Amino acid sequence: MKTAEKNPQPNGTANSDAREMIRQYDPSFVISEEYHKSLPDMQNADTTIQGARVGIQQVGISNFRLPLKYEAPYREDPIPLETSVTGTVSLEAQRKGINMSRIMRSFYDYADHVFTPELLEEILYFYKKSMNTFSAQIKLSFSFPMPQESLRSQLSGYQYYDVAYEGIVDRDDRFRKILYFDFVYSSACPCSAELAEHAREVRNVYAIPHSQRSKARLRVEVQPRARLTIQDLHAHCLSALETETQVMVKREDEQAFAEMNGARVKFVEDAARLLHEQLDRDARIRDFEAACAHLESLHSHDAISVIAKGVPGGFQADFSDFKGLIC
Numbered sequence: 038m039k040t041a042e043k044n045p046q047p048n049g050t051a052n053s054d055a056r057e058m059i060r061q062y063d064p065s066f067v068i069s070e071e072y073h074k075s076l077p078d079m080q081n082a083d084t085t086i087q088g089a090r091v092g093i094q095q096v097g098i099s100n101f102r103l104p105l106k107y108e109a110p111y112r113e114d115p116i117p118l119e120t121s122v123t124g125t126v127s128l129e130a131q132r133k134g135i136n137m138s139r140i141m142r143s144f145y146d147y148a149d150h151v152f153t154p155e156l157l158e159e160i161l162y163f164y165k166k167s168m169n170t171f172s173a174q175i176k177l178s179f180s181f182p183m184p185q186e187s188l189r190s191q192l193s194g195y196q197y198y199d200v201a202y203e204g205i206v207d208r209d210d211r212f213r214k215i216l217y218f219d220f221v222y223s224s225a226c227p228c229s230a231e232l233a234e235h236a237r238e239v240r241n242v243y244a245i246p247h248s249q250r251s252k253a254r255l256r257v258e259v260q261p262r263a264r265l266t267i268q269d270l271h272a273h274c275l276s277a278l279e280t281e282t283q284v285m286v287k288r289e290d291e292q293a294f295a296e297m298n299g300a301r302v303k304f305v306e307d308a309a310r311l312l313h314e315q316l317d318r319d320a321r322i323r324d325f326e327a328a329c330a331h332l333e334s335l336h337s338h339d340a341i342s343v344i345a346k347g348v349p350g351g352f353q354a355d356f357s358d359f360k361g362l363i364c
Contacts, residue, residue, distance in 0.1 A: 097125030126170040157204030188293035194284030220274035225298040263321035277315035309342040330362035
């Protein structure tokens with residue numbers, strides 16, 4: 038009886054005829070032009086599409102990090118900040134995939150630029166064209182430092198704000214620029230304040246009203262040719278809510294902060310309406326949404342509110358990332 042070959046290879050040859058693979062890394066290997074052309078390109082060469090043959094609205098990269106430069110009015114030179122980049126484009130139904138590294142390379146091409154929401158328009162048109170796609174979107178997230186002076190002691194320190202610039206170019210080449218800004222403040226409860234005063238006046242009982250660290254997150258769409266800065270959004274929040282948390286304090290500052298909270302008690306509903314009133318006055322702002330969370334010291338849960346400008350077809354106050362407002 039004839040015995041079968043052991044472990045035949047896919048091409049029908051036996052193991053003894055196959056070349057032995059080299060299991061080592063050669064740091065001296067140089068790629069020739071011919072070798073480079075021979076490298077497989079699965080996105081463009083392979084037309085096999087798995088799953089439904091439909092378009093994808095967004096495909097790209099998330100949390101690609103690099104240092105980018107931003108304007109800082111309190112400095113002569115731009116400030117470099119670590120930035121998390123999310124970059125996506127649309128994908129047509131007949132295309133298998135995209136060259137994701139091209140999104141990353143486009144940012145290194147602009148590494149020496151000072152980044153503003155307006156610069157995103159140039160970058161988006163560049164990589165929308167280079168990647169042959171209908172729409173494109175970029176979001177830059179970073180923590181931005183701003184100096185803050187104490188209330189009475191003339192100390193100063195840096196307050197950090199979570200910020201994001203977002204740019205969107207649609208099928209009709211229309212550009213939208215959106216800014217995100219987080220503002221942390223103190224909220225003293227009006228009900229608790231009145232109940233504490235009642236206990237003092239009626240029963241001569243010492244009582245302390247409760248207050249808590251709170252956060253507002255703004256999402257603001259800027260008018261097409263208008264310019265709105267991080268400092269502008271900070272000024273709006275400060276004017277509306279006033280009781281921003283402090284960096285450097287001495288006893289006189291702590292007392293001042295207590296007085297400020299007493300003068301500016303607010304429910305979470307008040308915070309939302311105060312922000313609406315302030316943002317709605319700025320003609321540079323096309324649309325906005327403000328989400329507020331008061332991290333209750335009375336309860337084991339948080340008090341929340343979300344408000345939008347009310348532009349037809351605009352933001353819908355559909356915010357749901359309330360855990361992201363914990364501070």
